Amino acid sequence: MSAALKMARTGWPEGIAKADRLRNKILANKPITPKAVKYSIAGAYPNVPRAIAGDPLNMLNLELSGSKKRPVITLLSDMSAPWHVGVDTMSNRAAVIAALVDHIEAAGYSCDVIAFGLTHGGSTSSKVAVLAKTCSQPVDLARLAYCLGHPSLFRRLMFAEWEQDHFNNGLGYGLGSISGNMDMSSVNDKGVYLLPKDWDNFSTEEKAEKEGLTFLINELIKQGCPAFS
Secondary structure: OHHHHHHHHHOOHHHHHHHHHHHHHHHHHOOOOOOOOOEEOOOOEEOHHHHHOOOOOOEEOOOHHHHHOOOEEEEEEEOOOOOOOOHHHHHHHHHHHHHHHHHHHHOOOEEEEEEEEEEEEOOEEEEEEEEEEOOOOOOOHHHHHHHHHOHHHHHHHHHHHHHHOHHHHHHOOOOOEOOOOOOHHHOOOOOEEEEOOOHHHHOOHHHHHHHHHHHHHHHHHHOOOHHHO
């Protein structure tokens, strides 16, 4: 538990390096189209090379009013993993999700990313959720690598929440069990999409880069995510 708390505070160095490597491979194969930079006579601050060259259109236009109106997409990442799912599989999935977030935000959207764990036992069901990224933040791979890619978030911190809360007594011995993916039929909020778990697609970096990425994109398309319409 002490090691899990330390990583939650300071990050997961090994996971960051691996996630960054796999994310860069994904983005190299599926590059983001850069947005056109607009310059005008008046703007926020000058582009020095353009000003030196005598171009009157040398002031960068940030278009802040447009950025404030960017639609928000909320991604729910299911972290509920059975015992046989290993560290590498979970970190591979984290890297793919980070690449997806990059693509979605480059398409003109902002992303909230929420990691959650779900268990049930008897008549009791319980879910713990962690906000891994807010729509006002850029992609922070250090945070995503831990929240989405390290099993201690689920198997230590979320387990601890279930253990200490008396409302979860009905889960019984072993804190219940995991089965299937979250039922989204009760989610009425628009712009909320589930990143389901299919751990076999992320067992190796090569599978995550191809099959895992394709699986998650297809799932978002099925749910009507506008970034992939």
